[in-house]
Amino acid sequence: xxxxxxxxxxxxDTEANRDILxxxxxxxxxxxxYVGDGRQALASLHAEPxxxxxxxxxxxxxxxxxxxxxxxxxxxxxxxxxxxxxxINELDSVVKCIESGAEDYLTEPFNSVLxxxxxxxxxxxxxLRDQERKYTHRLQEEKELSEKxxxxxxxxxxxxxxxxxFNRLLEKIVMxxxxxxxxxxxxxxxxxxxxxxxxxxxxxxxxxLAMGGSAGQEIPFLPLPLYHMDTGALNYxxxxxxxxxxxxxxNIADAYHAEGFDFSGTKAxxxxxxxxxxxxxxxxxxxxxxxxxxVLQLLNAQNPQSGEIIPFDEYLQQLIESLSxxxxxxxxxxxxxxxxxxxxxxxxxxxxxxxxxRQVAEITDTQYFRDLQAKIKQMRQDxxxxxxxxx
Numbered sequence: 451x452x453x454x455x456x457x458x459x460x461x462x463d464t465e466a467n468r469d470i471l472x473x474x475x476x477x478x479x480x481x482x483x484y485v486g487d488g489r490q491a492l493a494s495l496h497a498e499p500x501x502x503x504x505x506x507x508x509x510x511x512x513x514x515x516x517x518x519x520x521x522x523x524x525x526x527x528x529x530x531x532x533x534x535x536x537x538i539n540e541l542d543s544v545v546k547c548i549e550s551g552a553e554d555y556l557t558e559p560f561n562s563v564l565x566x567x568x569x570x571x572x573x574x575x576x577x578l579r580d581q582e583r584k585y586t587h588r589l590q591e592e593k594e595l596s597e598k599x600x601x602x603x604x605x606x607x608x609x610x611x612x613x614x615x616f617n618r619l620l621e622k623i624v625m626x627x628x629x630x631x632x633x634x635x636x637x638x639x640x641x642x643x644x645x646x647x648x649x650x651x652x653x654x655x656x657x658x659l660a661m662g663g664s665a666g667q668e669i670p671f672l673p674l675p676l677y678h679m680d681t682g683a684l685n686y687x688x689x690x691x692x693x694x695x696x697x698x699x700x701n702i703a704d705a706y707h708a709e710g711f712d713f714s715g716t717k718a719x720x721x722x723x724x725x726x727x728x729x730x731x732x733x734x735x736x737x738x739x740x741x742x743x744x745v746l747q748l749l750n751a752q753n754p755q756s757g758e759i760i761p762f763d764e765y766l767q768q769l770i771e772s773l774s775x776x777x778x779x780x781x782x783x784x785x786x787x788x789x790x791x792x793x794x795x796x797x798x799x800x801x802x803x804x805x806x807x808r809q810v811a812e813i814t815d816t817q818y819f820r821d822l823q824a825k826i827k828q829m830r831q832d833x834x835x836x837x838x839x840x841x
Contacts, residue, residue: 488512
């Protein structure tokens with residue numbers, strides 16, 4: 451950590467001591483603020499964030515020990531390291547402060563080498579504690595994510611696999627994903643054989659919009675080409691085609707300020723409807739062969755309490771990616787089942803045609819059929835001769 455980014459508060463009622471500490475800290479490159487009593491110290495700590503406090507024990511209003519007690523009782527301030535400063539004859543008070551949570555101590559007059567060393571050591575301890583808290587928090591979030599995966603996503607995946615109606619399956623994928631991350635809208639694209647992304651489901655709660663699937667309303671939007679028709683180049687301009695081509699998820703906090711993607715269609719839609727498309731989460735649906743069969747796109751995550759549009763949380767993104775993987779399996783199973791049914795039907799037709807041809811061959815190959823053909827031929831010849839006689 452660069453010293454310029456570290457803010458230190460010096461709390462000392464003796465002006466000479468404050469000046470010495472401030473000058474030495476500024477010389478080392480720290481950002482420094484100073485106060486002259488304990489109440490001012492607490493007020494400053496609540497007003498702005500600090501990385502370290504140099505706290506004089508013998509101050510008016512509130513002494514250093516009282517300030518330390520209040521800091522350690524406050525969840526916002528309790529993690530700020532404190533180095534207490536005192537005259538040499540106040541060592542009993544220093545011990546009391548150390549027992550109450552102070553990181554270290556310095557005695558007057560201040561030794562510049564000790565000052566630098568103890569500040570560095572205290573800041574390093576804080577960095578390690580912050581890192582430990584961060585890892586602990588991350589582990590807790592991962593645990594919660596696993597529990598959500600177990601209790602929410604997996605049952606949804608089972609329900610998707612059991613769904614036999616294709617339109618309802620498509621709708622369920624979108625609606626369950628919207629519910630999991632409290633999204634206002636969702637779109638599902640399926641990849642076509644000519645490498646385009648076809649809109650199959652569009653839902654938006656705020657606009658009461660339901661297109662595709664069992665809603666019965668046709669989707670008027672043209673499929674998105676994965677390749678430019680004129681050049682054959684990859685089409686990375688649309689966020690959905692980018693996700694499909696790259697096989698990666700794209701999380702955008704605000705489409706109006708996103709770079710590298712063409713959101714002109716989105717902006718035109720917003721202008722027409724009065725909507726404001728903001729946060730986007732776009733996830734490719736990849737099968738076991740890593741082939742993208744479609745794209746799931748969610749729109750405008752909402753804060754459950756305030757309803758404010760917020761970016762999609764990275765841990766919820768992992769949930770939706772897990773759901774998308776299960777949805778892909780369900781889609782693949784359904785598509786393969788339908789393909790197999792078509793192949794069986796085509797095979798049945800082919801078998802029927804072969805059977806009919808064989809039956810026809812069996813009939814036409816008999817002596818009776820040959821005699822019948824000869825009689826018909828003779829009758830036609832006789833009819834022709836009779837016609838010529840009458841002319």
